[in-house]
Every structure is written in structure tokens, then in C-alpha cells.
Amino acid sequence: MTLRIAVQMDPIESVNIAGDSSFALMLSAQARGHELFHYDVRTLAYDTNEGAAGKLTCWGAPITVQPVEGAHYMRGEYRLIDLVKDIDVVLMRQDPPFDLGYITATHLLERLEGQTLVVNDPASVRNAPEKVFVLDYARFMPPTFIARRIEDVKRFQAQMVDKGLPGDLVVKPLHGNGGKAIFRVPEDGSNLGALVEMFQNAWVEPFMVQPFLPGVAEGDKRIVLVDGEVAGAINRKPGEGEFRSNLAVGGSAEACTLSSTEEEICAAMGPELKARGLVFVGIDVIGGKWLTEINVTSPTGIVAIDKFNGTDTGARIWDAIEARHAAM
Structure with a gap:
């Protein structure tokens, strides 16, 4: 069955086709004969004049893609698209920040329930931000602290030292992505005051603090789950002079x-992910045992995983999506 798929993502002009998971998913869908449309989340509009159920539309264009650098897409004319009448599946793939704009989009897309399949499920995405949902699995996490006051952070740091854990801390935004704005604080806390001040000024929400895990030097594993089942993994190692292993900030990947x-x-976590409609999820684990994030908004990593493992994770994701659509 041919599906009409609306891909909600950032401008396609700027994607890195060599490693972008959204682009890989588009290639995979197209290879199956599905029809693709591209739209910007900012064009979503909801109209109650169309009856009790209302009508959700976007300003989108038909698109075809190819793995050719500099000529990786061909886009048709933009037009108003009814996300119920014209579309079978919405693939929600724009990058964070997970801000009010992102949250509002999930509320609007949630109104498609029972009519158009949205992947990942928008209500579940809204209720499972990466560094908050992971707290449900705290038994697998390193000691973790979420706060805004420097006095509280200092108390947490002292507790780590008392327990014989490293006194160095890692401070990161609660709703960041791609390894951005992640800082290491030495045990003497020499830069803690400045960092807390910066976080307080830049974000209204609290930030996350964890002990620095020396094992990150050996890699931070990205494991991809599809409908709750492991599809593959890669180990991401920090670049020279870095402690962050994200590929977006210069990390390298290896098989694992x-x-x-x-x-x-x-x-x-697999059964819960499946039950929540979180079809494509990427989790991060350090040192083979420390769970740090559950990525549900716009997970990445499938291109590198398939390169090292000889797998086709995109096809596996579409198998799951097609099965969910058929069951609607």
C-alpha cells in the first residue's frame, strides 16, 4: 500500500545527507513507493470552522530525494495540505529545542489521533522529554540532580565526594540536544558560579547535574530501539580535547x-516505549551501564549503525510504521 507521508522537519536544504537520520528515513520510504511531502512546523494551522473535529493543515510541498550531495532533493509547488484528507502518516522529525513551539505542535498533532498516524506519538513525545523521561529508569542512571540554585548543586557535589565518586560534575540543559551547552565542572568548582549564572539567564527551566564519568573516554553508546526492540548500536568516542562524544560535535563512531x-x-523500557507509540527511540549509555538519555523527539544514529552493522534500520522503522497504520 502506498502511503502519503508528511515529513515535519527543519529546512531540507541544510541537512547532512551523509549522516542525517531524517533524510535516510525519507530515502527508505521513497524506495517503498511512498509519496513524500515536506513542511515546516511553523505552517501548522487549525481551523474550527470545518466542523466539530476541526481541520489541521500545513503549507507543504511534494518532494523526492536522492543521495547526491548538492542535488539531494527536488521539491514541487507549495500548497495547503489537509493532514487528514491528504496525508496518511506524519513523521515528526524537527530538531529540538523542546520549547513551547515544539510543545504546541504536539498538542495540534495530537488532534489527528485515530485519523492520521503521527510518529513518534505526539502526546508521548510531549510527556517524555529526553532528560526527564529517563528519570523513570533512575536505577540505571548515574547519580542525577535537577535544580537551579548554586547552593543545591554544591551540596550535591559534596555528596558525590563523600560517596567516593569523582568530584568533577557535568552540567547540561534539561532540554538541549546534540551535545550543545554541556560543561564539565572541576571538583574545586572554579567555574560553577559562572555556569549556573549562565544557565539561569539562558533557560527558565532547571538544569541537570551528574558526576563526570571517566568511562566516557571509551565512548558513549547510542542504542536504537524500534517499537521497543533493539535495532542496533554504535559507540561514539570523543574527539581530541573533548569529553562530549556526540557526532554533531566531532565525535567518531565505531561498531559495538x-x-x-x-x-x-x-x-x-522496551514494552513501555511500544505502548507509548514511541516507534523510533535512541538511548545513550556510558561505560556499558550508565543510562543518561532517552531520545524521542528526533533521534539520530541509524546511518552510522547501518554502516557498521550492515543493517537497514530505516526499513525496520517503516515496517513498524506500516504495521501501526494498517492496524488503525
């Missing part, structure tokens, strides 16, 4: 297998 603890983590 899962530790017994990582398998336990995936088994523990």
Missing part, C-alpha cells in the same frame, strides 16, 4: 555490541 546491563536496560 551490547553489555548484559545494556540488554537489561533495553528489556526494561
